Amino acid sequence: MSERSFDGSPPSTSELVSQAAAQISTLVRDELTLAKLELTEKGKRAGVGGGLFGGAAALGLYGLGLLLTLAVVLLDLVLPLWLAVLIVMVVVFAAAGVAALLGKQKLKAAAPPVPSDAVASTQRDVQTVKNALREGRSS
Incomplete structure (x- = not known):
C-alpha cells in the first residue's frame, strides 16, 4: 500500500x-451482474432449445403413431385385429414404463442450475482477499 494522503503521509x-x-461493494455488485448475465444467457439458450425440442417431439409423435398403425396392420395379416392391437398396446405401455423410470432417475440426479462461472470467480476473489489479509498480518 504505497498510497499517500495529500500531505504525504500514508493513509x-x-x-x-x-x-x-x-472495493468489496463494487466487487460484489460486479459478481452479481456477472451471475445475472450468465443466467440470462443460459435461459435464452434453454428457451430456444426447448422450443426446437418441442417441435421435434410433436413430429416424432406423428411418426410414432404411423409406425404403430403399421405394426397393427402387419400383425392383423396373421392375427385377429383385437389381438394385434392388444400386442402393440402392451409393447407401447412397457416402453412408456421403462422411459418413465429412466426419466425419474435422471431428474433425481440433476443438480439445480447454478451460475458456475460467477461462483468460481467469487471463490477466487474470496481466496485472494484471505491471502492478502494473511500477508498483511505477517508483514
Missing part, C-alpha cells in the same frame, strides 16, 4: 477500511 486505517469497503 489512515479508517481510510483504508473505507477503500476496502468500497
